[in-house]
Amino acid sequence: MRRSFAPWANPDAKPLIRFENVTKRFGDSTAVDHLSLDIFEGEFFCLLGPSGCGKTTLMRMLAGFEMPTEGAITLGNQNLAGVPPYRRPVNMMFQSYALFPHMSVEKNIAFGLKQDGMHKDQIADRVGEMLRLVQLEKLARRYPSQLSGGQRQRVALARALAKKPKVLLLDEPLGALDKKLREETQFELMDIQHELHMTFVVVTHDQEEAMTMADRIAVMDHGRIVQVATPGEIYEQPKTRFIAEFVGDVNIIEGHVQGQENGLWRVKTSSAEVPLTIDDPDEVLHSGQPVAIAVRPEKMVIQRDPPGPGAINVLTGEVWDIGYLGDWTVYRVKLATGEIVRVTRANASRFVESPIEWDEQVYVTFAPNAAVILAE
Amino acid sequence: MTIRRLSVFNVTSLVIGFAFLYLPILLLVIYSFNASRLVTVWGGFSTQWYGALFRNDALMEAAWVTLRVALLSATIATVLGTLAALALTRYGRFPGRTLFTGMVYAPMVMPEVITGLSLLLFFVAVDFDRGFWTITLAHTTLTMCFVTVVVQSRLMTFDRSLEEAAMDLGAPPLRTFFSVTLPLIAPSIVAGFLLAFTLSMDDLVIASFNAGPGATTLPIKIYSAVRLGLSPEVNAASAILIGIVTLGVISATLLSKRSVLRSRRNAH
Numbered sequence: 001m002r003r004s005f006a007p008w009a010n011p012d013a014k015p016l017i018r019f020e021n022v023t024k025r026f027g028d029s030t031a032v033d034h035l036s037l038d039i040f041e042g043e044f045f046c047l048l049g050p051s052g053c054g055k056t057t058l059m060r061m062l063a064g065f066e067m068p069t070e071g072a073i074t075l076g077n078q079n080l081a082g083v084p085p086y087r088r089p090v091n092m093m094f095q096s097y098a099l100f101p102h103m104s105v106e107k108n109i110a111f112g113l114k115q116d117g118m119h120k121d122q123i124a125d126r127v128g129e130m131l132r133l134v135q136l137e138k139l140a141r142r143y144p145s146q147l148s149g150g151q152r153q154r155v156a157l158a159r160a161l162a163k164k165p166k167v168l169l170l171d172e173p174l175g176a177l178d179k180k181l182r183e184e185t186q187f188e189l190m191d192i193q194h195e196l197h198m199t200f201v202v203v204t205h206d207q208e209e210a211m212t213m214a215d216r217i218a219v220m221d222h223g224r225i226v227q228v229a230t231p232g233e234i235y236e237q238p239k240t241r242f243i244a245e246f247v248g249d250v251n252i253i254e255g256h257v258q259g260q261e262n263g264l265w266r267v268k269t270s271s272a273e274v275p276l277t278i279d280d281p282d283e284v285l286h287s288g289q290p291v292a293i294a295v296r297p298e299k300m301v302i303q304r305d306p307p308g309p310g311a312i313n314v315l316t317g318e319v320w321d322i323g324y325l326g327d328w329t330v331y332r333v334k335l336a337t338g339e340i341v342r343v344t345r346a347n348a349s350r351f352v353e354s355p356i357e358w359d360e361q362v363y364v365t366f367a368p369n370a371a372v373i374l375a376e
Numbered sequence: 377m378t379i380r381r382l383s384v385f386n387v388t389s390l391v392i393g394f395a396f397l398y399l400p401i402l403l404l405v406i407y408s409f410n411a412s413r414l415v416t417v418w419g420g421f422s423t424q425w426y427g428a429l430f431r432n433d434a435l436m437e438a439a440w441v442t443l444r445v446a447l448l449s450a451t452i453a454t455v456l457g458t459l460a461a462l463a464l465t466r467y468g469r470f471p472g473r474t475l476f477t478g479m480v481y482a483p484m485v486m487p488e489v490i491t492g493l494s495l496l497l498f499f500v501a502v503d504f505d506r507g508f509w510t511i512t513l514a515h516t517t518l519t520m521c522f523v524t525v526v527v528q529s530r531l532m533t534f535d536r537s538l539e540e541a542a543m544d545l546g547a548p549p550l551r552t553f554f555s556v557t558l559p560l561i562a563p564s565i566v567a568g569f570l571l572a573f574t575l576s577m578d579d580l581v582i583a584s585f586n587a588g589p590g591a592t593t594l595p596i597k598i599y600s601a602v603r604l605g606l607s608p609e610v611n612a613a614s615a616i617l618i619g620i621v622t623l624g625v626i627s628a629t630l631l632s633k634r635s636v637l638r639s640r641r642n643a644h
Contacts, residue, residue, distance in 0.1 A: 065540055085543045098541035102559045111555075112545030163545065 007040040008216060008228075016041040016199055017062065017167065022071035024057050024223075031057040033223035034071070039167075044193050044200045046210035049220035050246070055203045058220070059169050062201065063092045075166065086115070091165040095172045097156035099144040105155050106131070106140040112163045130158040133192065150181050157189075161196070168193075170202045174209060186212050207247045211235065219243050235296075241374045244294040251300070251341050253293040257285045264368055267293060270337050277312045279368035285375065292374045297342040299370035302331050303363050304356060313371075315341060315364040319356060331356065333364055401618060408611035415606040425612040435613055438597035441508060442577060445593060449515035450572035456516070457523025457572070458565055464524070465531040483521045491518060492585030499586065506588030514586040515576040522575060523568035526632050530564035567631035574624035578617065 007013040015038035024032040032054045039045045047055040060066045061073060064085035073080045080088065091112070099108050106127050113123045131137045134154035144152055153176070160168055173189065174182040190213055193200045204210050210217050211231040218228045219242075227239040238244035241252065255269030255276065265285065268275045278293060285291065307314055320340060321332035331343045343364055356362060408426070412419025429435060460480050464473070483491060495514045499506060538560070542552040558565075580595040587596055594617060601610050 063540075063544055084548075085540070086546045086548050090544075092541070092544045094537045094541055096535065096537050098535065098537040100538060100541070100556060111542070111547075115546030115551070159541075159545070 005042070005215065007043070008038070013040060015039060016043075016076060017201075018072075018074045019058070020072045020074070022058075022061065022068045022073060024054075024061060024066060025069045030223050032061070032068075035223065035225055037218060037225060037228065039199065039201060041199055042197055044190065044213055044215045045202070046214035046217045047201065047203045047220060048207060048210040048217050048247075049205065051205055053220040054223040055205075055220050056171065059092075059171060059201065059203045062167070063090055063169055064088050089166040090169060091160040091163055091167075092169040092171065093156045093160040093173055095175060097144075097152050097176075099152055099155055099159070101144050104141050104143055105136060105147070108144070108155055109159045109162050112159065116163065126162055130162050133161070134158045149176055150185070153177060153185065157192075161192075161198075164196075165198070167199045167201060170200060172204055173202060174206075175204075182209070189213060211247070219246065221246075237372060238294065238374070241292050241294070244372070244374060249297050249342060249344075251295045251297060253295070253339075255291060255293065257287055257289045257291055259287050260285075265373060267291060267373070269293070271335055271339055272313070272315050274312070274314065276371070277368045278371045278373050280371070280373045283373045283375065285373065289375070293371050294374055295366050295371045297330070297344040298328075298346075300341070300343040300364050300366045302333065302343045302345060302356065303365070304360065305363070307363055307365055311365060313366050313368065317341065317362065317364065319358050319360050319362055322356075322358060331362075333362055404611055405615045405618065408608065408615040410608055410611075413608065415608055415611065425608040426616075429609050429612045429616075432609060435594070435597055435601075435609065438592050438594045439613070441511075441591045442594040445508065445512050445515060445583075445591075446573045446576040449512045449519060449576045450569050452512075452516045453520040453572040454523050454565060454569040457520045457568055458527050458561075460520070460524045461527035461531055465528055465534075480521055480524050483518055484525075488518075488579075488581040489585075492582040495582065496585045505590075506586055507590040510586040510588065511583050511591060511593065514582050515572075515579060518579065518582055519572035519575045522571050523565075526568040526571060526628070527561060527564050530561050530632070534561065563631045563634060567628040570624045570628040570631070574621045574628070577624070578621050 017037075017039040019035055019037040022032055022035050023030065035054075035058070047058060049055045057066060061068055062075075062080075064080070064083060064087075067081070075088070075090070100111065103111065109127045109130050110123050113126055118126070127140075128137075131140055134157055136151065136154055136158065139147065139151060144155065147155065153173070157173075160170075170189075174185055177185060186209060189200070202210070202213065211234075214231055216228060216230055217234050219226045219234065221242055227234060227243055229237070234243060234247055238247065238250075244250045244252070253269055253271050253276070255267040255271070258266040258268045258275050260266070263279075263281055265278045265280060265283070266275045267278055276293060315333070315335055317333040317335040319331055320334040321330075323330040323332075327347060328344045329347055331345070333341045333343060335341060341364055407415060407418075409421050409423060410417075410419055411422035411424065464477055464480070467473075492514070495510075495517065496506075499510050504510060534557070538556055539552050542556045543549065547555060578595060579593075580599055583593045584596050584599075587593065594613065598610050598613060598617075601607060
């Protein structure tokens with residue numbers, strides 16, 4: 001629906017939000033460490049990382065609840081230094097939703113509009129519009145304690161959207177919902193964002209959530225951004241081992257660079273008899289350098305019959321575990337070195353003649369371009 | 377919860393315990409309805425002493441003073457106590473926080489005689505005439521810490537993100553306080569007020585140190601009346617006092633309990 005949306009690839013595009021060398025320290029600990037980041041207008045941007053990586057601090061600095069120790073944050077043409085939260089054109093949906101328990105749903109949504117001194121009739125119109133958007137017209141007079149978790153989440157969203165902020169911040173927006181509801185809500189959020197042409201910045205620790213919703217993801221670790229890219233790039237071309245392991249499942253094979261042949265890297269490893277051949281031309285490596293090879297489980301092929309004599313990237317082992325998930329089957333193969341390799345296979349047909357069994361001797365192969373080399 | 381059967385031992389200890397606590401009070405209330413002038417001899421039921429009480433100008437004057445002192449001191453104590461509670465829970469670890477906390481709570485455990493005496497010395501030193509105002513100020517000092525305790529326990533469970541949400545939606549700090557914080561902690565503030573009010577109503581020691589010729593409170597009046605001999609009128613006055621104090625304490629307990637419960641429910 002928005003295939004051509006990629007302002008970050010345009011060098012002339014002016015970012016809406018700009019973090020410039022921002023550092024935030026709390027006493028001795030550094031939550032955000034010399035971080036620079038551009039977010040563009042209309043983007044659905046995800047800050048992804050494990051807890052304590054600084055993503056929430058980054059968001060709170062944007063909302064104005066924390067001020068950077070060093071560096072500058074600009075929104076549009078405005079430098080946000082010293083601007084208190086109540087004067088920023090930014091609204092936030094809190095992780096706990098933070099609905100006012102002594103106010104009805106409509107009063108909650110109207111709260112921000114009232115602060116702007118908007119006329120009563122206009123407030124009523126806008127509240128009605130918001131209630132329709134989140135489909136809560138019938139619950140306008142209820143109090144938050146009378147709502148389910150999903151309904152509270154919608155009220156929180158409507159309240160944050162009511163003032164038409166330039167940027168909507170969402171702190172773990174789906175964290176408190178159950179799995180089914182979470183999936184539905186993900187798509188709803190995307191639709192709403194698209195409909196309102198608003199910039200969304202989402203903090204999450206759930207990589208699946210980030211992958212589904214975001215235009216771009218910034219993966220954070222220890223107060224720094226490790227990689228900013230589209231979900232596809234993050235998954236298929238992770239920059240570091242941390243990202244490869246944090247986003248999705250991955251098999252890591254360690255080895256040393258042997259050299260380059262015809263543009264393909266040869267990597268010697270104890271896991272395979274013949275050196276592995278990897279097609280990752282962007283990496284700049286030198287012979288003898290220790291590297292990690294990352295291969296996603298679904299990009300490996302498991303077979304019983306030995307591959308032909310000229311086959312490349314062959315690992316041999318025996319089936320250690322089989323997990324049947326319905327849509328996928330997960331094989332855990334134990335190599336001679338003791339390493340466990342995870343291979344998944346889509347269950348394309350309902351019945352398989354003589355399926356691969358436990359303890360069977362198997363061969364696991366993968367194409368040169370299925371793997372990514374990560375410098376250690 | 378399982379209902380455990382009450383054993384004979386449990387019932388006995390319960391009865392003895394409650395009898396020990398409440399029998400004297402019950403006796404006083406019963407004898408306030410005594411028709412006889414002799415306090416210890418039952419002469420049939422009558423409400424005549426309540427009538428006599430309302431015609432006793434000296435007692436009524438003292439009751440009026442007590443009420444005004446309690447209202448005023450409880451109001452001042454509520455404002456100051458709430459501010460202290462806010463300072464203690466909100467401003468993190470400021471230098472001297474522990475000392476400040478200790479100083480706020482000290483009047484709770486300080487012997488009343490000491491508090492009363494030190495206040496008296498202070499008023500004498502600054503040459504402040506003893507009377508209505510000195511009792512009021514003394515009671516404010518006594519009851520403020522109780523308000524602080526009640527309000528602070530509510531603030532501990534207060535979800536700060538509610539205030540952040542209000543500010544995020546455009547409410548400056550003061551408006552955030554009045555539109556979000558205050559309505560939510562109001563029950564505990566009222567509870568604190570009621571507690572302060574009842575404490576001031578039934579205080580004898582501190583009041584007698586700081587009362588002057590111009591103003592005497594009901595507890596002082598009752599105490600001095602009893603020294604001249606028991607009178608059924610005093611019984612009636614005491615019974616009314618017990619009623620007011622009981623009502624105040626029960627409402628305060630219910631209010632603070634409900635407000636803490638509500639904050640917990642909203643956290644989920």
